[in-house]
Amino acid sequence: MIRVSIIGSGNVAQHLIQAFSTTADIELVQVFSRKIESVSHLIPTEKIISNFSKLQETDITIIAVTDDAIKEVSQQLILGNQLVVHTSGSVAMNALQNHSRRGVFYPLQTFSKSKAVDFKTIPICLEAANQSDYQILETVAKTISNSVYAINSEQRKALHVAAVFVSNFVNHLYQMGNEICKGNQLPFEILKPLIQETANKIMTLSPQEAQTGPAKRHDTQTINTHLNFLTDENQKEIYKLLTKSIIDNGKKL
Amino acid sequence: MIRVSIIGSGNVAQHLIQAFSTTADIELVQVFSRKIESVSHLIPTEKIISNFSKLQETDITIIAVTDDAIKEVSQQLILGNQLVVHTSGSVAMNALQNHSRRGVFYPLQTFSKSKAVDFKTIPICLEAANQSDYQILETVAKTISNSVYAINSEQRKALHVAAVFVSNFVNHLYQMGNEICKGNQLPFEILKPLIQETANKIMTLSPQEAQTGPAKRHDTQTINTHLNFLTDENQKEIYKLLTKSIIDNGKKL
Numbered sequence: 151m152i153r154v155s156i157i158g159s160g161n162v163a164q165h166l167i168q169a170f171s172t173t174a175d176i177e178l179v180q181v182f183s184r185k186i187e188s189v190s191h192l193i194p195t196e197k198i199i200s201n202f203s204k205l206q207e208t209d210i211t212i213i214a215v216t217d218d219a220i221k222e223v224s225q226q227l228i229l230g231n232q233l234v235v236h237t238s239g240s241v242a243m244n245a246l247q248n249h250s251r252r253g254v255f256y257p258l259q260t261f262s263k264s265k266a267v268d269f270k271t272i273p274i275c276l277e278a279a280n281q282s283d284y285q286i287l288e289t290v291a292k293t294i295s296n297s298v299y300a301i302n303s304e305q306r307k308a309l310h311v312a313a314v315f316v317s318n319f320v321n322h323l324y325q326m327g328n329e330i331c332k333g334n335q336l337p338f339e340i341l342k343p344l345i346q347e348t349a350n351k352i353m354t355l356s357p358q359e360a361q362t363g364p365a366k367r368h369d370t371q372t373i374n375t376h377l378n379f380l381t382d383e384n385q386k387e388i389y390k391l392l393t394k395s396i397i398d399n400g401k402k403l
Numbered sequence: 404m405i406r407v408s409i410i411g412s413g414n415v416a417q418h419l420i421q422a423f424s425t426t427a428d429i430e431l432v433q434v435f436s437r438k439i440e441s442v443s444h445l446i447p448t449e450k451i452i453s454n455f456s457k458l459q460e461t462d463i464t465i466i467a468v469t470d471d472a473i474k475e476v477s478q479q480l481i482l483g484n485q486l487v488v489h490t491s492g493s494v495a496m497n498a499l500q501n502h503s504r505r506g507v508f509y510p511l512q513t514f515s516k517s518k519a520v521d522f523k524t525i526p527i528c529l530e531a532a533n534q535s536d537y538q539i540l541e542t543v544a545k546t547i548s549n550s551v552y553a554i555n556s557e558q559r560k561a562l563h564v565a566a567v568f569v570s571n572f573v574n575h576l577y578q579m580g581n582e583i584c585k586g587n588q589l590p591f592e593i594l595k596p597l598i599q600e601t602a603n604k605i606m607t608l609s610p611q612e613a614q615t616g617p618a619k620r621h622d623t624q625t626i627n628t629h630l631n632f633l634t635d636e637n638q639k640e641i642y643k644l645l646t647k648s649i650i651d652n653g654k655k656l
Contacts, residue, residue: 161615217625240617240625259597260615265604273593299593308587309594311629315638316580316594317601318616319645320573325610325652327569334561340552341562341569342606343524344512348570349602351518353595357578362414362513363571364493372470372493376564384648385568391644392572395637399578 151177152290155205157223158214159183161261162237166214167192169269169294176293179208202226210290212237212255213246221245233283239310242303243277253278253287256306257295260317269294275301275309326385365396404430405543408458410476411467412436414514415490419467420445422522422547429546432461455479463543465490465508466499474498486536492563495556496530506531506540509559510548513570522547528554528562579638618649 154176156163163181167189170178179197182205183189186198199205205227213223213236220236224246227234234246235253246252254277259267274291276298278284284300291298301309324345328338351360364372373393380386407429409416416434420442423431432450435458436442439451452458458480466476466489473489477499480487487502492509499505507530512520527544529551531537537553544551554562577598581591604613617625626646633639 216620217622240628258593260601260604260613262604262608262613262615264612265608267600271596273596275593297593297596301589305587305589307628307632308583309589310625311632311642312580312583312589312594313597314616314618314629314642315576315583317597318614318618318649319641320576320598320601321605321610321613321615322618322645322649322652323568323573323576324605325614327565328610330561330565330568334558336554336558336562336565338609340511340526340528340550341565343526343550344566344570345573345602345605347520348513348573349598351513351515352574352577352598355515355518356591357574357581359517360513360515360574361571361578362515362574363567365567365571365575367469369470372563375493375560376567379560379564384651388572388644388648389564389567391641392575395641396571396575398637399575 151175152210152286152293153177153179153208154210154212154290155180155182155208156212156214157182157227159185159188160214160216161263162257163214164189164192164263165259165261165267165269166212166237166257168266173293176290179206180204202228205229207232209233209286210235217241224248233278233286235278235287239275239306239313242307243279244303251279251283253283254301254303254306255287255291256301258309258313260321270296273297273299275299275306277302277306323388326388329382330385361396363396365393366400368397368400404428405463405539405546406430406432406461407463407465407543408433408435408461409465409467410435410480412438412441413467413469414516415510416467417442417445417516418514418520418522419465419490419510421519426546429543432459433457455481458482460485462486462539463488470494477501486531486539488531488540492528492559492566495560496532497556504532504536506536507554507556507559508540508544509554511562511566513574523549526550526552528552528559530555530559576641579641582635583638614649616649618646619653621650621653 170176211234217238233251234249235255256275257272259272274295276287331338423429464487486504488506488508509528510525512525527548529540584591
C-alpha cells in the first residue's frame, strides 16, 4: 500500500482524488485545501487539512496547484526526506529543488470539474530525480492508468505546447463553429458528428492523410466565398492564417 | 423503391454508393465515372457508365463532383423533367438552374476514401426548389441517415464555413501537434486520448464551458515559455493569433 497526500483542490487535484479513491493499492492519507468545502464531496472531512504543519508522513506528496504557485508551495513543505512531485505540463522538475527526492506526475488530459474522465486511458508522464523514485511513481501511475510514459522536462514542455494546439486551440475553433451556427439559426448539434469523426480519423490515419477541405484542394473560389461570408474580423484573420498554413504545408511535401 | 443515379467517383460519391448499397429502399441504377476502375470495387461494372448519353431515367440524379465542375456537369445532363441534386456545402442550389426540379443533398461529414463512416450518424442537409421534391429527398436521406435537416442555401454556406473551422482547421492543428511530437522524440499516440476527450467534452459542455489552457487563464508566463520554445515561425504566428483570440473572447463575456 503506497501512502499518498495531495496538495490542492483544483481540477487536477479533484480528478486525482477520485482516481485514487477507486484503487485499493493507494491510501489517500490527506488532502490540503484552503477551503474544506472544495473537496469535502470527494473525501471524508477528517482527511482534509488547511495547514501545512498538519501534514503526516507519506510515501509521496503530490502538489496539484496552479503553475505559478508550485515553487512557493514546495518551499513551504517541510517534509524530511519524502518524495515530492508536481502535476504540471509546463513547470520544470527543478521548481521543487528544495526537495532532494523530487519528480513530476503529469496526467496529459483536459480536466473540467463538471465532466468525469476515465483515468485508465489518460497518459501519465513521469520524471524523477533518481531511478528508485521513478519506480515508485511508475507503480502509483499504473494503479490508475494503462498508459505511463517516462518524459523528461524538455520533452514535457514540448508535449504541453503540442497539447495547447490539439486541445485548447481546437476547442476555440469549436467555439467559432458554434458562433457561426448561432449567427445563422443553425443548431450546434449538426456539427457534432463532424467534430467526432475528425477526432476519430486520426486514430487510424496520420493528420497529413486525414486533411481535407478547400485549403488542401487549393480551391481559391471557395476560400474567397468563405472570406466574403465572414463578417467577424477575428474569424477572418484566423481563417486566412490557417488556410495559408495548410497550403504552405502542402508545398513542403 | 426510389431509383437513384450518381454522377462522380470521388470521396462523397464513393461513400454514397456504399450507403445506398446497404439499403433495400433505394435502387442504385447507374454510376457515372470517367474511369470504370474508380468505382468498380463498389458496384457491378455493368452499372458504371462514362458517357452521359447512356444515363437511364431515374427518380433522382445526384451530382457528386468537385464544386468547380457542378455547373458544367449539370448543363451536360439532358434528363427531361427529372430531379437533379448536388452534394456540395458551398455551391448554391441555383448552380443547377437548367433543371426546373433541383435540390441539394449535402452530407455534412469529412470523407476519406480509406476510412469507412457510419452514414446513420451523418447529418444530411436538404434543400429543394419545390415541396414535393423536398419530400422525395427526405425519404431518400432517411434511408441512410437518422439525422436529416432542411437547410437553405445561405445557411448551408454558413454551415460549410463552420465545418472548415471545426474539421479542416482542427485537423491542421492535430498536424502541428504531430510535428511538435516528432521534433522531440515523442510518439503522437500520447496526444490521442487528449484529442478524443477534447472532442467528447463538447458533446455535453458548450465550447465556452469546455475551454481550458494558459490563454483562458491569462497565464502570460506559460504563454511566453511556449512562444520561446516554438522555433517554427508559422506555428508561432498561429499560437499568437489563437491565444489572442481566446483572451479577447474572455473579455467579451
